[in-house]
Amino acid sequence: MRHSKVSRLAVAALGAVLLAPWFAHAQSVEEDPSFMAMGGDLLIARPALLVTTLAGAAVFLVSLPFTAAGGNVETAAQTLVGGPAEATFVRCLGCRNSHNRHADANTH
Numbered sequence: 001m002r003h004s005k006v007s008r009l010a011v012a013a014l015g016a017v018l019l020a021p022w023f024a025h026a027q028s029v030e031e032d033p034s035f036m037a038m039g040g041d042l043l044i045a046r047p048a049l050l051v052t053t054l055a056g057a058a059v060f061l062v063s064l065p066f067t068a069a070g071g072n073v074e075t076a077a078q079t080l081v082g083g084p085a086e087a088t089f090v091r092c093l094g095c096r097n098s099h100n101r102h103a104d105a106n107t108h
C-alpha cells in the first residue's frame with residue numbers, strides 16, 4: 001500500500017515538473033482571466049505548481065554540493081525553486097504570466 005502511494009506521488013510530481021513551463025510562461029502581460037481560468041488555476045495549476053516547487057527544492061538540495069563547486073548556486077536556486085514558487089504564489093489567480101499586473105501598472 002505504501003509503495004503505491006509513493007509511486008502515485010512520484011508520477012504526480014513528474015507530471016507537474018513536465019507541465020510547469022506551460023503554466024509558468026505566457027504570451028501576454030495584460031490578462032483578464034475568466035471564471036473558468038481562475039477555477040482551473042485554483043484547483044489544478046496551483047497544486048501542481050506547489051508540488052513542482054517542493055520537488056525543485058528537493059532537487060536543489062541534492063544538487064547543492066555540485067552547484068556550489070560550479071559556482072552557480074543562485075542560478076540553480078532561481079531555476080529550481082524561485083521560478084516555480086513565483087508562479088505558485090505571486091502570479092494572479094487565473095493569469096498565465098508570473099508578472100504582477102498591478103505592480104506593472106503602477107510603474108508607468
